[in-house]
Amino acid sequence: MAQPPNFRTVVAALLIALGLLGAGWFASHGMTGLRTADRFVTVKGLAERTVDADLVVWPLSQTVGGDDLAAVQSQLDANTATIRAFLSGAGFPDDEVVVSPPRLEDRWAYSWGESRPPERYRYSNTVTLRTGRVAEAMEALRRSGQMVAGGVMLNTDEGGGPQFEFTRLNAIKPELIAEATANARASAEQFANDSGARIGGIRSANQGVISISDRDRGSPHVKTVRVVSTVEYFLKD
Numbered sequence: 550m551a552q553p554p555n556f557r558t559v560v561a562a563l564l565i566a567l568g569l570l571g572a573g574w575f576a577s578h579g580m581t582g583l584r585t586a587d588r589f590v591t592v593k594g595l596a597e598r599t600v601d602a603d604l605v606v607w608p609l610s611q612t613v614g615g616d617d618l619a620a621v622q623s624q625l626d627a628n629t630a631t632i633r634a635f636l637s638g639a640g641f642p643d644d645e646v647v648v649s650p651p652r653l654e655d656r657w658a659y660s661w662g663e664s665r666p667p668e669r670y671r672y673s674n675t676v677t678l679r680t681g682r683v684a685e686a687m688e689a690l691r692r693s694g695q696m697v698a699g700g701v702m703l704n705t706d707e708g709g710g711p712q713f714e715f716t717r718l719n720a721i722k723p724e725l726i727a728e729a730t731a732n733a734r735a736s737a738e739q740f741a742n743d744s745g746a747r748i749g750g751i752r753s754a755n756q757g758v759i760s761i762s763d764r765d766r767g768s769p770h771v772k773t774v775r776v777v778s779t780v781e782y783f784l785k786d
Contacts, residue, residue: 594733602713749783
């Protein structure tokens with residue numbers, strides 16, 4: 550005849566059953582929380598500003614050639630004086646103009662006989678204007694043909710064009726980043742509404758690279774400042 554289970558056996562069985570039930574409950578709710586925590590959306594926010602350049606760097610490179618070194622040097626000095634006079638007449642003071650040391654090339658030094666070039670010496674330098682008066686520089690650029698008329702042959706293929714820069718990025722950077730982040734959040738909220746969820750906290754954020762480029766090829770003095778922020782938001786039911 551089978552013996553009825555004793556009290557200790559019954560209690561042990563009940564504890565095991567309760568433990569299994571509790572483990573299942575915690576496991577199911579824990580996995581639910583994990584899946585909720587892993588739900589997020591990645592969005593990008595864009596902000597742009599059109600700004601005027603506030604710095605002009607205009608290198609004016611020139612080269613003269615000939616067989617007589619003294620004559621070549623004299624011609625280079627005369628051309629340099631012509632360039633400086635042009636910039637001075639345009640209203641730029643001497644402290645905004647820098648003249649590089651001259652560069653001399655003896656083209657016969659590494660050639661012999663009939664292979665020698667027609668001109669032995671080439672002498673060159675660069676007169677660089679660096680100014681924050683962009684409008685005056687633009688006007689001078691339009692009249693730069695006067696230097697050519699004065700006998701100066703500029704090397705336009707050696708960086709002779711002016712470079713326009715925008716240096717006040719830090720003044721507009723906080724506002725740009727704030728706008729890009731707000732646009733990213735608006736995109737995230739739209740995604741959440743479409744999917745029946747709500748936006749939670751930020752999972753991660755990346756400001757991205759701020760770029761400064763010409764607005765178009767015809768207006769190098771007008772710049773477009775652009776920032777793209779990438780933000781990940783948690784999604785909540």
